[in-house]
Amino acid sequence: MPAMLEDPSSHTVRPQAHKDAQASGTLTPRHATLPKSNSAPVTLYPITEGPSSVPKDLIKFLHAEFSAEIERGATYPMEQVMGLEQFAEYWFGTFAVVAVLDGEDGATGSDDGLREGREWEKVCLGTFYIKPNYPGRCSHICNAGFLTTTVARGKGVGMTMGETYLEFAPKLGYKYSVFNLVFANNPASIRIWEKLGFNVIGRVPKAARLANSEELVDALIFGRELGN
Template sequence: DLTPRQVTLRDRTTIATIVPFSSRYGVPPTLLQYLSDTMNKEIEGGDTYPMMDTMTTDAFATYWFQNFGAIMLLGTYASASAVTEGNDWATQCLGSFYIKPNYTGRSSHISNAGFLVTDSARNRGVGRLMGEAYLAWAPLLGYTYSVFNLVYETNVASCRIWDALGFKKIGRVPGCGNLKSYPDRLVDAIIYGRELGGPLDEQAGEERFDKIRFYLKYGTYPHGADRAEKSRLRSAATHYRLREDDVLMLKGREVVAEVERQWGIAREVHERGHGGINRTTTTIAEKFHWVRIKETVSDVIRNCKECKDKEAAKTAVVVPAKRKLDGAAEEYLAGSEAAPSPALRGEQEQMVGAEQNDEQFHVPASPPQADKTLTPHQMDGEPYYTSLEYSGQTPNAFQTEPHGDLAPVHLHADAALSLDPQIMGPMRDDFTLGYPQLHDSTGQPQFAEEAFHIGGHEVGRGRKWEG
């Protein structure tokens, strides 16, 4: 049997009790009515629950307390029977949650839960306290693992609570929520999971900062602190200090415990320049401190519309595709995997242009020969020649374009091999690449077989342009 769980709110002085109920019939009717109205406000808000239609009090009671429910009330209650009529539930009721199987039959040991926080309980740490009670009671009810099927990523307060309580993001449902506050887009939903029965990480929660603030302000331990927690508070007091305006500071940085303010700071810093996760996190950490700053920044960037639009624009680039044109030149069309980079595409376009102008600057091709020919190359910005095996390129491959530049050419496979400058140096001044020197008065290229000598010795034979 579960017994009421006494807790202390964020101010470390207010006492509340989480009372378990095994049936709807143990809950006072006026309290059921108040909880039903609170649930309907959430449904009408359209940002947290997927339902679109509100419920009657009877339908809510059946839905919420079908297996097990709990209600958090101000004050001390020894049992569920102590909760009676005659209370102002708008001020006394802080919230409620239910526990039920997430699946049926052979998987009914996997639990699910739903939570409600009333208007009077906002920013008082109620959500986390009910989450801790859920993790304590679910194993006692026979559950071994917990799954939250649908938590909208824009529900920052809820996400931060489950992160702090050790839940893992085990899945994501893209575009799951058509929410009222985000009419221009669909919101992703996160699937959370956690094994039940493990210890809670007290150091990971924002509640720790509230306890440190209380200890520094009043010089006494919070209600319910055990020996280990008292030791941690004494140690923390040497690193933290409290300003006159009750702002907690850590090494000159302001400690931010409120989830909504954490989100606001991260969004403001990110929108200054839409920087990445590391850059934004570093900027925030210079002035502020809270647990898992990087995770908050990641959530903000993931929900930034401008960053999403930029990313979509990057992936929408049209990539050209390749096809043969008249059996010779090549044209590129959208959609090909073999499309070249922009730099290579420029070279290809230049080649296509040269072939299109071929008729105007055409030089009759000489038949291929098996001997050696000289091909142009560049070294240190100066022209020189190298003797290579003929690769099937016709002489008009070296024709000039209208403005006197050499037309692009496919050289021999070994054309890129480095050559000894001491051998090639004396030959540089013997040859020039100007159009008048490469052609006679009729535009025909001139060749001459000649032996090349260096230091009085013949070093090879080749074909030389005659000017």
């Protein structure tokens, strides 16, 4: 569900944070439990200072996960994977969150949960970014892109990240959320957004050539007011 105005292969300026996003510096990690994994504790860390503030080995791991997702060709519109540095700026350049399992390799949900050298393939459960969906006078409308890692599939991570998105986005100054490309053959994603109070506000017929469909797939546009 990338932001509408973004083309990561181009050299155009990507959306900047909403003007009220200085509040991001006041956000603290959010603690939650996974509903489908025996209430496993997880910490969701806000990334407010760009890719330089993220462990390099974590970025490398997430780059590999995102590249595999693009190559599967069923959820994101991109056809070509990004380079490592391009991915780091694309994902972490505005505002992002990383979900990390607590209690593994000595971490307890404190700030050291994002330290270099962790076994990310075991403890990193997912990540999402938040960016304006439109520029300027419409920049209070945001968009987000989500990625659940391989080890975390089927554990309720998507719902936990969605709940965190709804908590953080209004604190960043956003008033409304739009997801531009929720493909109609992705029932898991559709269920999450419907449970979190999103409604279908539009439909783009035959929007995508996906690897998991012989026919062109419609894209649903989901929307929801934030802060309620």
